Amino acid sequence: MATTAIFRRLARPCRGRAASTAVRPRAAVFFPGQGSQAPGMLAPWAAAHPQATRDVVDAISRALDDAALVRLLTDGGADADMQRTSNAQPAILATSVLIARVLAQEHGVAVARSHFDYVLGHSLGEITGFVAAGVLTLEDGLRVVRRRGQAMEAAVAAWYAGRGLAAPAAGAAPPHELGMAALVVPRDRLEPVMTAISRFQQAEFLAMLPAPTAPPVDRVVELANINSSAQVVLSGTRAGIAHLAGELGLRAVRLNVAAPFHSSVLLPAAQDLFDVVAVSGPDAVPFAEYAPAATGVQIVSNTTARPFASTADIRQSIVDGCTLPVNWYGSIRHLVDACGVTRFLAIGPGRATATLVAREVGAAADVVFAADPAGLAAAAAALRVAS
Known part of the structure; x- marks a missing residue:
């Protein structure tokens, strides 16, 4: 991505500006990428919201048939197992979707036009956004990120092998x-x-x-x-x-x-994902029609920092996201400066991405965190107060 093109995009007006309601500020919800994974990350949610957690765990079982991952999420285990890309990505997506569901079911804050105009996610979080916006089901989103993680692991292994290098041992x-x-x-x-x-x-x-x-x-x-x-x-x-x-x-x-996400090392992973995002085929995952004009919620692309135009663009983004850089800065600045967003809700484990956004927007927008059970009610209350 040329540097000059990035900064030219920041100055462009907001196209297809979502129609916000008169009773709330223009708002966006976003989801984190990889890095916030931890063994047992569903355990506090199971204690605080057992039914919602069971529903998500059941979806993991149906989609992936992976009892070891379920145990890693609910009971804990070796950190090395959770750091594997093929485990970390479905773990973060599942946890983020669980938080979004609890917010909607128990606090009335849904990823819908009643509360938000835009959805986005950082890297992996973009696929979580597709699930939250209804373009993918939770089960299909889990299948996509498991395949994505496996393909990325294979690409890294192939890079080491192709150079005659040993994959680094843990701690080295x-x-x-x-x-x-x-x-x-x-x-x-x-x-x-x-x-x-x-x-x-x-x-x-x-x-x-x-x-x-x-x-x-x-x-x-x-x-x-x-x-x-x-x-x-x-x-x-x-x-x-x-x-x-x-x-x-x-x-x-x-x-x-x-x-090394978003680099040419992962080109083989991008090629592998073509079968997953294809319109048909044995490995193809179904996508619902993306219709922002009907739903009132637009999904913002990681790579262009602009809302997607079609379902075909969303499919392609899953391939492109392996190798192209994430323009998160451009996305946030565009929403604040061109689209008039003054409220962000960060949904997902960890606070790194949300802290980045809060520091970037400063006093221009409020950033509300929804990262753990203890803070969920306060997050929902903050959203209601700011309406």
Whole structure:
């Protein structure tokens, strides 16, 4: 994604602006991506909301037939098992949908036009948003992210094998280990940092043209996320991330993920997902028709930072999301600056994504957190008070 294109998009007006009601502010609900997973993450919900939790657990069983994952979610277990991408992604999606259901069933706050104009999610959270908005059922959403996680694991294993490298052992940190790291960007420095990253990637690409070969380990690095005006995320090897962070003079903070999401390393995963999002075929997952004009709720794309236009675009986004960067900053700024959103509800485990949004929007919008049973009633009350 060209840097200049990102900043041009921020200035465009809100197209197809959702019609908000007269009794509440314009609002958006969003869901987190990978990184907030933990063994036993459904246990507090089972204690506080047993029936809603049983319904979600039953959906996991029907969709995935994975008793080990259910035990990991409800009883706990080894953290290494939960860190596996094929477990972490359905775990976070299921927990986020559970929270959304409890909010709707017990507090009357639903992902519908009565409360929200826009739905979005960070990376994996975008697929959670498809479930919350009714484009996918919970069971089909779980099938999609399980297949997505498995395909990503296979792509990472193939990358190591193709280079004759051993996959890192737990607790090890060799230079070739793949992953992600956040860079802390100084105030008002996002655009020059983005320009520098773009120039680095262009130079590396041009250096390979005379004789295409795999880049050395300390050059495997790509832009993965533009999270806010103060944070971007790189995907690649430890050595590659350290090299580029050093050139930029920025501090890199390692993220709690097991793959270099939103990078070319995951191209085989993107190719695998074509069968899942196809209109027909043995592996195809059904999608409901996306009709924002009828529902009054628009889903915002991670990659374009604009609402999706069609179901076909949503299907394609599941493929593209493996390798293209997340423009979260562009999405949030567009909703606030062009669409007039003044309220955000963060639904899902953990608070990292919600904290990013709160810091980005400042006093321009309220951000309400719905992350744990203890805070749910307060979140619902805050939404009602702000109406």
